[in-house]
Amino acid sequence: MTDVLLVDDEELVRFGLRAIVESAPGLRIVAEASDGAEAVRLARELRPDVILMDIRMPGMDGLAAAEELSADPDPPKVIILTTFDLDDHVLQALENGAVGFLLKDTPPKEIIAAITTVAEGNAILSPGVTRQLIDRFADRPGGAGPGREAVERLTEREREVVTLMAEGLSNAGIGTALAMSEATVKVHVSHVLTKLGAANRVQAAIIAYRAGLTSEK
Numbered sequence: 001m002t003d004v005l006l007v008d009d010e011e012l013v014r015f016g017l018r019a020i021v022e023s024a025p026g027l028r029i030v031a032e033a034s035d036g037a038e039a040v041r042l043a044r045e046l047r048p049d050v051i052l053m054d055i056r057m058p059g060m061d062g063l064a065a066a067e068e069l070s071a072d073p074d075p076p077k078v079i080i081l082t083t084f085d086l087d088d089h090v091l092q093a094l095e096n097g098a099v100g101f102l103l104k105d106t107p108p109k110e111i112i113a114a115i116t117t118v119a120e121g122n123a124i125l126s127p128g129v130t131r132q133l134i135d136r137f138a139d140r141p142g143g144a145g146p147g148r149e150a151v152e153r154l155t156e157r158e159r160e161v162v163t164l165m166a167e168g169l170s171n172a173g174i175g176t177a178l179a180m181s182e183a184t185v186k187v188h189v190s191h192v193l194t195k196l197g198a199a200n201r202v203q204a205a206i207i208a209y210r211a212g213l214t215s216e217k
Contacts, residue, residue: 002119003030005046005076007039007053007062013104017052017081020108027115036060040068048076049119052111055082055093063093070097077118101202117170121186151211153195161188162196163213166205 004021006014006029014032021027030046033039037060039053051069055062066078079100080093093101099118102111154162157178164174171185178185189201198204 002027002050002115003046003048004028004115005031005033005039005042005048005051005053007033007036007051007057007065008081009034009054009057013054017111020111021052021115023108024112024115027112036062036065036068039065043069043076044072050115051076051078052081052115053078055080063096066093066098067096079114079118113170117172150196150207151213154192158188158192158195159208159213161185162192162204162208165189165192165201166208166213 004027006017006021008014008017011034014034018029018032021029030048031042033042035057036053039051039062040060042048043051053062053065062078062080066080069075069078075097077100078098079102080098081102081104083104100114102114106114151159151162160178161174164177169177171182171189174180174189175182175185180188192198192204193201196204196207198207
């Protein structure tokens, strides 16, 4: 079983997420929290595999909670959920240890798939979120590597992989698109992140965009 902790200051949102998660075989809710401080306490007590956490809450928000938990040995996988427009906090959340970012209007099947994906050690971002992040941050200086110089170190296959990463595809989706096993995709993604000096998939996508490997849609 994959143990999930729900964190949101709105009870109605938690109710909806609980119904979605508990409808999936192999997933179970171990606890709910209404703020980041409670989430940190419960995470350390219950050791959930995945945390679905709102980014903006009274008191300690999801950003601070993700940062605090990332310093723990074997921290839980944090998926950030939000209904808000993207802002500077998004990349910071990813840098603070979050491995996923989904909008709250993401279809239930995709939320379930995201939980399963990150529990297996992969990162996940909604395609729309990835595109908005690229549009928002790609033209800003710094924070995403040296651009074309780094991309030139990639092999042809790695370029194909990072292009699909920039479209928000999961490892499974990339594997389907390129007729590769998911295990092979994981290897390529790891090489891409290392060669680009990127902390996460979004930073890799921004580097690829700056280098002209991908384009705005």
